[in-house]
Amino acid sequence: MDIKADICVVRFAELSTKGKNKKDFVRLLRKNINEAMRSFDGVKVVGSFDRIYVYLNGADDVLVLARLQQIFGISTISLAVKVEQDIEQMKDVAVALMKREPKSSFKVITRRADKTFGLVTDQINRALGTAILMNTEHVVDVHNPEIKVLVEVRPGEVYITVNTVQGAHGFPVGIQGKAMLLISGGIDSPVAGYLSNKRGIEVECVHFQSPPYTSQAALSKVMDLTRKMTAGQSEIRMHIVNFTDLQLQINHFIPESYRITIMRRMMIRIAQGLANNRKCKALITGECVGQVASQTLDSIQVISAVADLPILRPLVMFDKNDIIAIAEKIGTYDISIRPYEDCCTVFTPINPVTRPTLHKAEFYEKSFDFSPYVVECIEKAETVFVKYNEKRAEDTLF
Amino acid sequence: MQSIPDIYFDYASTAPIHHEVIEATHTLLPQFYANPDSLHTLGYQVGDLMRISREKIASLLHVMPQMVIFTGSATEANNMAIKGAAFKNQHKGKHCITTKIEHSSVLNTFKQLQEYFGFEVDYLDVDAFGVLSYDQLKQSLRKDTILVSIMAINNEIGTIADIEQIKKIVKSSSSAILHVDFVQMLGKYPIDLNRIDLATFSAHKIGGLKGSGLLIRNTQVELMPLISGGQQEYSLRGGTSNTLANITFAKALRIALEKMVSEFSRIKEINDYLRSELTLIPQLDILTPQSGSAYILAFSYPSIPSEIMMNALSQRKIYVSAHSTCTSQSAYSHVHLAIGLKEHAANGVIRLSFGDQTTMNQAHRFIEVFKEIVKNGY
Numbered sequence: 001m002d003i004k005a006d007i008c009v010v011r012f013a014e015l016s017t018k019g020k021n022k023k024d025f026v027r028l029l030r031k032n033i034n035e036a037m038r039s040f041d042g043v044k045v046v047g048s049f050d051r052i053y054v055y056l057n058g059a060d061d062v063l064v065l066a067r068l069q070q071i072f073g074i075s076t077i078s079l080a081v082k083v084e085q086d087i088e089q090m091k092d093v094a095v096a097l098m099k100r101e102p103k104s105s106f107k108v109i110t111r112r113a114d115k116t117f118g119l120v121t122d123q124i125n126r127a128l129g130t131a132i133l134m135n136t137e138h139v140v141d142v143h144n145p146e147i148k149v150l151v152e153v154r155p156g157e158v159y160i161t162v163n164t165v166q167g168a169h170g171f172p173v174g175i176q177g178k179a180m181l182l183i184s185g186g187i188d189s190p191v192a193g194y195l196s197n198k199r200g201i202e203v204e205c206v207h208f209q210s211p212p213y214t215s216q217a218a219l220s221k222v223m224d225l226t227r228k229m230t231a232g233q234s235e236i237r238m239h240i241v242n243f244t245d246l247q248l249q250i251n252h253f254i255p256e257s258y259r260i261t262i263m264r265r266m267m268i269r270i271a272q273g274l275a276n277n278r279k280c281k282a283l284i285t286g287e288c289v290g291q292v293a294s295q296t297l298d299s300i301q302v303i304s305a306v307a308d309l310p311i312l313r314p315l316v317m318f319d320k321n322d323i324i325a326i327a328e329k330i331g332t333y334d335i336s337i338r339p340y341e342d343c344c345t346v347f348t349p350i351n352p353v354t355r356p357t358l359h360k361a362e363f364y365e366k367s368f369d370f371s372p373y374v375v376e377c378i379e380k381a382e383t384v385f386v387k388y389n390e391k392r393a394e395d396t397l398f
Numbered sequence: 399m400q401s402i403p404d405i406y407f408d409y410a411s412t413a414p415i416h417h418e419v420i421e422a423t424h425t426l427l428p429q430f431y432a433n434p435d436s437l438h439t440l441g442y443q444v445g446d447l448m449r450i451s452r453e454k455i456a457s458l459l460h461v462m463p464q465m466v467i468f469t470g471s472a473t474e475a476n477n478m479a480i481k482g483a484a485f486k487n488q489h490k491g492k493h494c495i496t497t498k499i500e501h502s503s504v505l506n507t508f509k510q511l512q513e514y515f516g517f518e519v520d521y522l523d524v525d526a527f528g529v530l531s532y533d534q535l536k537q538s539l540r541k542d543t544i545l546v547s548i549m550a551i552n553n554e555i556g557t558i559a560d561i562e563q564i565k566k567i568v569k570s571s572s573s574a575i576l577h578v579d580f581v582q583m584l585g586k587y588p589i590d591l592n593r594i595d596l597a598t599f600s601a602h603k604i605g606g607l608k609g610s611g612l613l614i615r616n617t618q619v620e621l622m623p624l625i626s627g628g629q630q631e632y633s634l635r636g637g638t639s640n641t642l643a644n645i646t647f648a649k650a651l652r653i654a655l656e657k658m659v660s661e662f663s664r665i666k667e668i669n670d671y672l673r674s675e676l677t678l679i680p681q682l683d684i685l686t687p688q689s690g691s692a693y694i695l696a697f698s699y700p701s702i703p704s705e706i707m708m709n710a711l712s713q714r715k716i717y718v719s720a721h722s723t724c725t726s727q728s729a730y731s732h733v734h735l736a737i738g739l740k741e742h743a744a745n746g747v748i749r750l751s752f753g754d755q756t757t758m759n760q761a762h763r764f765i766e767v768f769k770e771i772v773k774n775g776y
Contacts, residue, residue: 215439217442217446220442220446334463396425397646398454398652
C-alpha cells in the first residue's frame with residue numbers, strides 16, 4: 001500500500017485564553033504559518049477551530065517540518081495521513097505507516113473529537129493495535145512507547161500519525177503588538193529578541209553605530225544576527241542610528257566615569273523616540289543584572305529613569321551560560337563572537353561608575369543641551385528590512 | 399573535415415574547472431582583490447566571503463568551521479598534517495605508520511622525517527589489489543606510535559581502504575593521531591570525518607581551482623606550523639590567503655556533493671563497460687580491484703610501454719595517465735611495485751580516470767581506438 005504522510009497537523013501552544021483572544025491567536029498563527037510556507041511551492045494552509053493543517057502537495061516534508069518548528073505558538077506537529085471515517089481504512093494506514101518504522105514498542109492513542117463515530121476511543125485503540133501487532137514486528141508498551149500512533153477522529157475525517165515532533169511553543173509573533181529591541185553585536189540582545197518573539201512580541205530593532213569609531217564589519221555582524229532572528233519573525237524592521245556626533249559630545253562634556261551611564265540614557269531616549277514613531281509599546285534590551293558596570297541595579301535605575309515606555313529585560317536574571325546556551329541553539333553565538341568593535345566598547349572608560357546616582361546623572365546632562373542631537377539621531381535613522389532567507393548578491397559565489 | 403573532440407580520461411590528475419566556478423572567478427577577481435585581513439571595508443568584504451566559504455565547507459563536510467584550514471594544495475595539506483603533527487608530538491614518541499602505496503607527498507614526507515629528524519616509520523604492505531593487512535596495522539601499533547597516515551582511495555589503482563576498520567583499530571588500540579588523505583574520494587563516495595583527526599582534500603580534483611587544498615583538523619590535535627608568519631589559518635599557515643581559491647572551494651564542493659549520487663551510477667556503468675571490454679584483450683591485466691573506485695580504471699598491457707601507449711592515444715585526442723602525475727617522471731611507480739607487478743608489466747600501465755564530462759560514447763570510442771593500437775602496435 002503506497003501511503004504518504006502529506007499533511008502536517010499543527011497543534012496550538014499555551015492556549016489558555018478563550019473567546020476572542022483565541023480567535024486572534026489562531027488567525028495570527030495561521031498568518032505566520034502562511035508567511036513561512038510561502039517559500040515552499042504548492043503548500044496549502046487550512047485552519048480550523050483547534051488545529052491548522054498544512055498540506056504538503058509535493059513539498060519536502062523534512063524541510064516543511066523543520067520550518068514549522070521555528071514558528072512560535074505551536075506545541076506539536078504531526079506528519080499525518082488523512083483517511084475517511086472507516087475503521088478498515090484506518091487499520092490499513094496505521095499498519096502501512098508502522099511497517100516503515102524499525103522494530104519498536106508502540107501505543108495507539110485516539111482522540112475522538114467527533115463523538116458520532118461508531119466506535120469509542122478504546123475500541124479504536126484495540127482495533128488498530130491488533131492490526132499493527134498482527135502485521136508488523138512491533139510490540140505494545142502502553143507506559144513508555146517508543147512510537148505513539150496518534151489517531152484523531154474529526155467530523156468527516158480521521159488523521160493518523162506515527163511521527164510527532166515538538167514545536168517552538170510560546171505565542172504567535174505579533175499577538176502582543178510591537179516593541180523596539182536595542183541590538184548590539186553582542187551575545188545577549190539577539191537572545192532577548194528571540195525570547196520576546198516567543199512571548200508573541202513582534203520586534204523592530206535599533207542599532208547604534210559610531211563610524212568611524214565602529215567598522216562596517218560591526219554593522220554586518222548586527223545584520224547577520226538579525227537575519228538569524230528572522231527564523232521566528234520572518235521580517236524585521238531595523239533602524240540604524242548614526243550615533244557618532246552625540247557620542248563625541250558626551251565624551252567632551254561628561255566626566256569619564258559617567259559617560260557610559262549617560263550614553264545609555266541617550267540611547268534609551270532615541271530608542272523611545274523611534275518606538276513612539278513606530279507605535280511600539282515597549283523597549284527591549286539584553287541587559288542582565290550585574291554583568292557589566294552599566295548593568296548594576298543602580299545603573300539600571302538611573303538609565304530607566306529616562307524611559308516612559310516600559311523597558312523589558314528578558315535576560316535580567318539569567319546566568320551567562322544559560323544565555324550562551326540559547327544563543328547557540330538559535331545560531332547567533334558564532335556570529336556574536338566575531339571580533340569586531342561595536343558601539344559600546346570603543347568609548348569604554350577605564351573606570352566606569354558602578355553606582356551612579358540619578359541626581360549626578362541629571363546634573364552632568366545639564367552641562368550641555370544634548371536634545372538637538374537626540375532629535376537628529378531619531379530623524380536621521382536609516383531603516384532597512386531584514387527578511388527570512390533573503391537572496392543576497394554574494395550567494396551566487398557559493 | 400570534422401574535428402574529433404577531445405576525450406579526457408585523466409580526472410584523477412585534475413578535473414576540468416566547473417563553469418559555475420569560472421563564473422564566480424569573474425566576479426571575484428576584479429571586485430574582491432583586497433587582503434582579507436585588512437581592516438578596511440574592502441578587506442572585510444573579502445574576509446567575510448572567506449568566512450562564508452569556510453562555514454559552508456564545514457557544513458558540507460559536517461565539521462565545525464574552526465576545523466577547516468585552507469592550504470595551497472593537497473600535497474601541502476599532507477605535509478602540514480604529517481610533519482606538523484610529528485614535530486608537535488615527538489615528545490610522546492617518534493614512531494609513525496603508513497602504507498607502501500601512499501601518494502608521494504605522504505611517502506616523501508615520512509622519508510624526510512626518517513632521514514633528517516630521527517623518526518621511525520613502518521610502511522605497511524599491500525596485496526595484489528592494493529589492500530593492506532589490517533592485522534599488520536594492528537600489530538604495528540606501538541606505545542610510541544604518534545601518527546598513522548593512510549589514504550582513502552589509491553590514486554593510481556583505485557583501491558578503497560576500509561576507513562571505518564582503520565578508525566576502529568587505530569582508535570581502540572593506540573592514542574595515535576589518524577590522518578587520512580581523501581583526495582580521490584571527495585565528491586565520489588560519502589565521507590564520515592567522525593573520529594578522524596586530520597583529513598586532506600583538494601579542490602582541483604572536483605572542478606575547483608588549482609592551488610587549493612584543505613586540511614580538516616580536529617582542534618584537539620596540535621600542529622607545528624610549517625610556514626610561520628601571520629595569523630592566517632589560525633597561525634598554522636602564514637602568508638596572504640589565496641582568496642580566489644578559498645572562496646570558490648565551497649562552490650566546487652557543493653556542486654560535487656549535489657550530483658554525487660547520480661554521477662556515481664552513471665560513471666559506474668561506464669567503468670563496468672570499459673572493464674568488460676578490456677578484459678577481453680589478451681595479456682591485458684586489470685589492476686583496479688572490482689571493489690575499487692568507480693572513477694579509476696588502471697590496467698597493464700605489457701606489450702606496449704606506457705609512454706608509447708599514451709602518445710598513441712594522445713595523437714587520437716585521448717588523454718590518459720600512466721600512473722600518478724605527481725610521480726610521472728620516475729621510471730616505475732612505487733604503487734605498481736608494491737602490488738607485485740613485475741617490471742615489464744609495470745612498464746605498460748595505463749590509468750583511466752573519469753568525471754562529470756565523461757560519457758559512454760567516449761568509452762566506446764576509447765575501446766575502438768585502443769583495439770586499433772593493440773592491433774597495429776602503435
